[in-house]
Amino acid sequence: MTHTAELVSTGAELLSGRSINTHARLLGERLGRLGITLTRDTTVQDDLASIQAALRDAATRVDTIFVSGGLGPTNDDVTRDAVADLLHRRVVMDTDSLNRLRERMIRAQRPMTPARERQALVVAGAHVWPNPVGAAPGERIQQDGKTYFLLPGPPPEFQAILDEHIVPYLAQTLGDTVALRERVLLVHGLGEGDIVHRFDQASFPPAGITTAYCAGAGRVEIRLHPATPETADALLDEAAEHVARMLGTAVYARERVELEELVARRFRERKQTLATAESCTGGLIGARLTALPGCSDFYVGGIIAYANEVKERMLRVPAALLQNEGAVSEAVARAMADGARAQAQSDYAVAVTGIAGPGGGTAEKPVGLVYLAVAGPDGTRAFRTIFPGNRETIREATCRAALRHLLDQPGM
Amino acid sequence: MTHTAELVSTGAELLSGRSINTHARLLGERLGRLGITLTRDTTVQDDLASIQAALRDAATRVDTIFVSGGLGPTNDDVTRDAVADLLHRRVVMDTDSLNRLRERMIRAQRPMTPARERQALVVAGAHVWPNPVGAAPGERIQQDGKTYFLLPGPPPEFQAILDEHIVPYLAQTLGDTVALRERVLLVHGLGEGDIVHRFDQASFPPAGITTAYCAGAGRVEIRLHPATPETADALLDEAAEHVARMLGTAVYARERVELEELVARRFRERKQTLATAESCTGGLIGARLTALPGCSDFYVGGIIAYANEVKERMLRVPAALLQNEGAVSEAVARAMADGARAQAQSDYAVAVTGIAGPGGGTAEKPVGLVYLAVAGPDGTRAFRTIFPGNRETIREATCRAALRHLLDQPGM
Numbered sequence: 001m002t003h004t005a006e007l008v009s010t011g012a013e014l015l016s017g018r019s020i021n022t023h024a025r026l027l028g029e030r031l032g033r034l035g036i037t038l039t040r041d042t043t044v045q046d047d048l049a050s051i052q053a054a055l056r057d058a059a060t061r062v063d064t065i066f067v068s069g070g071l072g073p074t075n076d077d078v079t080r081d082a083v084a085d086l087l088h089r090r091v092v093m094d095t096d097s098l099n100r101l102r103e104r105m106i107r108a109q110r111p112m113t114p115a116r117e118r119q120a121l122v123v124a125g126a127h128v129w130p131n132p133v134g135a136a137p138g139e140r141i142q143q144d145g146k147t148y149f150l151l152p153g154p155p156p157e158f159q160a161i162l163d164e165h166i167v168p169y170l171a172q173t174l175g176d177t178v179a180l181r182e183r184v185l186l187v188h189g190l191g192e193g194d195i196v197h198r199f200d201q202a203s204f205p206p207a208g209i210t211t212a213y214c215a216g217a218g219r220v221e222i223r224l225h226p227a228t229p230e231t232a233d234a235l236l237d238e239a240a241e242h243v244a245r246m247l248g249t250a251v252y253a254r255e256r257v258e259l260e261e262l263v264a265r266r267f268r269e270r271k272q273t274l275a276t277a278e279s280c281t282g283g284l285i286g287a288r289l290t291a292l293p294g295c296s297d298f299y300v301g302g303i304i305a306y307a308n309e310v311k312e313r314m315l316r317v318p319a320a321l322l323q324n325e326g327a328v329s330e331a332v333a334r335a336m337a338d339g340a341r342a343q344a345q346s347d348y349a350v351a352v353t354g355i356a357g358p359g360g361g362t363a364e365k366p367v368g369l370v371y372l373a374v375a376g377p378d379g380t381r382a383f384r385t386i387f388p389g390n391r392e393t394i395r396e397a398t399c400r401a402a403l404r405h406l407l408d409q410p411g412m
Numbered sequence: 413m414t415h416t417a418e419l420v421s422t423g424a425e426l427l428s429g430r431s432i433n434t435h436a437r438l439l440g441e442r443l444g445r446l447g448i449t450l451t452r453d454t455t456v457q458d459d460l461a462s463i464q465a466a467l468r469d470a471a472t473r474v475d476t477i478f479v480s481g482g483l484g485p486t487n488d489d490v491t492r493d494a495v496a497d498l499l500h501r502r503v504v505m506d507t508d509s510l511n512r513l514r515e516r517m518i519r520a521q522r523p524m525t526p527a528r529e530r531q532a533l534v535v536a537g538a539h540v541w542p543n544p545v546g547a548a549p550g551e552r553i554q555q556d557g558k559t560y561f562l563l564p565g566p567p568p569e570f571q572a573i574l575d576e577h578i579v580p581y582l583a584q585t586l587g588d589t590v591a592l593r594e595r596v597l598l599v600h601g602l603g604e605g606d607i608v609h610r611f612d613q614a615s616f617p618p619a620g621i622t623t624a625y626c627a628g629a630g631r632v633e634i635r636l637h638p639a640t641p642e643t644a645d646a647l648l649d650e651a652a653e654h655v656a657r658m659l660g661t662a663v664y665a666r667e668r669v670e671l672e673e674l675v676a677r678r679f680r681e682r683k684q685t686l687a688t689a690e691s692c693t694g695g696l697i698g699a700r701l702t703a704l705p706g707c708s709d710f711y712v713g714g715i716i717a718y719a720n721e722v723k724e725r726m727l728r729v730p731a732a733l734l735q736n737e738g739a740v741s742e743a744v745a746r747a748m749a750d751g752a753r754a755q756a757q758s759d760y761a762v763a764v765t766g767i768a769g770p771g772g773g774t775a776e777k778p779v780g781l782v783y784l785a786v787a788g789p790d791g792t793r794a795f796r797t798i799f800p801g802n803r804e805t806i807r808e809a810t811c812r813a814a815l816r817h818l819l820d821q822p823g824m
């Protein structure tokens with residue numbers, strides 16, 4: 001049994017360069033866990049005709065249709081009217097939503113305006129779910145064998161209604177018989193092409209297994225799926241083992257997991273602490289680590305040593321070293337890591353210094369040149385890399401490399 | 413004359429929760445500058461039938477169609493075949509692309525494989541553009557009055573081909589007569605509903621002007637557009653002035669600009685320096701400032717003081733203060749800002765300490781409670797806020813508030 005769904009995302013801001021559409025990713029991930037495949041996202045501008053055309057088309061292909069955005073108070077919020085009109089229903093005021101909205105405005109000490117009241121309007125006959133973090137409620141409308149889910153456009157509101165109401169509703173409706181069967185391997189140091197080449201040479205995958213790849217952010221995700229419902233779990237396991245043997249140490253995880261989460265697990269297991277010293281990444285490594293709830297049990301903090309004076313003063317990097325070797329050098333990376341470890345009194349410290357560009361590069365030290373160092377109980381190790389790309393990609397790649405080197409430490 | 417275009421994004425990873433589709437935002441922004449409106453993005457899975465259906469539909473609505481993804485070396489890269497088959501063309505090996513690919517592999521010291529060679533395949537008759545940062549080239553195919561642009565899926569490659577080849581091509585083709593006319597105002601402290609309410613009361617906008625809103629990340633963007641090509645620029649200017657008068661100090665910018673860029677301008681103008689002390693944001697503020705090229709002319713660095721010991725040792729926050737007031741308190745925020753300013757010897761320092769959750773909240777100090785402090789030559793000011801949302805949104809909102817308070821300093 002294959003379950004499919006489509007998303008219709010509404011909003012001129014998603015097509016004009018103002019906002020990224022994050023709904024498809026979130027919805028695809030949540031539906032995937034339920035064994036439902038999101039087969040299409042149609043992003044349209046917020047006018048009645050475009051929304052209705054997209055909904056009509058979607059209904060020819062699938063039975064479950066999600067619609068995001070256009071439930072707000074302004075005149076370009078027309079989703080509810082579009083859906084109502086399409087389904088020959090009226091738009092009605094939802095008393096419960098209106099009451100919640102009034103309470104919200106009182107708490108926020110803001111006036112209740114006619115524009116705001118529009119957010120309590122719903123399609124007649126809809127099942128209405130309260131919005132835990134915003135004003136516009138979520139709605140479920142069933143008609144002609146189709147189910148329409150209406151969600152507000154702001155990502156936190158979309159997510160809250162999805163997670164608190166729709167996912168539990170779908171899980172209950174579908175039962176737990178449809179869990180998505182897949183095996184995931186994360187690989188670094190090999191391109192998609194390298195992997196395919198090795199697979200081809202080994203006549204992989206075997207019958208009954210299909211492969212899919214997703215390359216990005218310095219790693220390739222390999223996914224193995226059953227080719228048919230008859231494929232046994234044992235065959236999937238065996239295929240995953242085969243991949244692990246073929247690719248060896250390039251496989252760094254057997255599940256979908258972020259690098260920082262792996263770092264966190266390793267440090268927590270060993271009850272060791274970590275500090276950071278960042279120059280070109282300017283806080284990115286710290287920001288990524290502290291995005292993890294409860295990271296304070298291993299991450300103590302660090303120093304953003306952007307100016308040379310800060311490297312000297314806060315990390316005790318000798319001025320002579322900065323002068324003779326330059327701020328972007330192996331010696332300075334080592335001194336930064338040692339300095340951070342000493343200042344923070346942590347078990348480990350990772351330091352990065354590099355040229356993120358666009359300016360500042362020379363023939364000898366080009367844009368993309370990065371030195372990393374990890375200081376730990378067993379001494380300090382340094383690494384030199386040249387990353388391709390622009391300021392953003394170089395900084396991201398540096399951040400990733402720092403986390404990877406933390407995982408590669410001896411004894412870790 | 414209205415120019416419109418559509419995007420067809422291909423790739424299972426965009427619908428399965430693995431990747432965010434960033435193409436629509438980038439393309440929409442670039443096309444917008446050229447006066448072209450991106451009217452739809454259809455994201456489909458990477459199978460021949462879905463891609464062709466989306467392309468066929470798009471061609472019924474617009475003459476310019478962008479297609480992203482599916483040009484890589486693996487068996488799920490079928491875009492080129494889908495387009496060729498749809499247009500009754502063959503797929504051919506592009507010699508120039510193949511040569512570039514071979515040179516690339518030699519430089520990267522990787523073997524040239526049959527899978528890799530596939531990336532030099534193009535639709536017969538296509539104009540081929542080299543990929544400055546990756547393997548698969550871009551293609552332009554013209555047929556039956558329609559133009560198809562094929563771009564690789566990885567965002568840096570999509571962007572490089574768009575910016576280096578397609579935007580210049582379109583600019584030349586269209587001439588410079590179509591520049592998008594709009595006025596932008598960025599507003600904080602007011603919701604979309606508040607703004608609409610004030611506009612309604614003032615019978616705004618006047619005839620000839622249309623308004624659009626985009627709310628997100630703690631601000632509302634108001635856009636004013638000509639209702640018809642006849643609307644004069646003077647009327648747009650006048651309407652923008654009217655909005656500025658109506659909303660007063662809530663308007664913090666009259667252009668589309670990020671807060672960190674405004675902070676950078678202010679500090680550069682005054683030749684003053686800035687340091688950061690971050691607890692709950694863990695480096696986000698530093699990361700945002702250092703995303704700006706050349707930020708070293710005002711941003712010296714900072715301290716990520718996650719553990720209390722780091723607050724004491726590196727920021728000289730008195731242990732007694734931490735004990736008596738708690739790490740999340742006005743007194744500690746002030747001490748952190750003062751400490752960072754002293755340690756970094758900067759003109760200003762901004763400090764944040766808060767409870768980002770999900771754990772750690774109490775009735776007295778709930779999740780979302782944040783104290784901010786700005787230390788400067790005129791003393792230290794502190795602010796208390798409770799942000800709604802989850803760990804991610806609280807951290808983002810804190811980062812934003814810190815940047816805003818830096819702009820609000822007396823004498824700045």
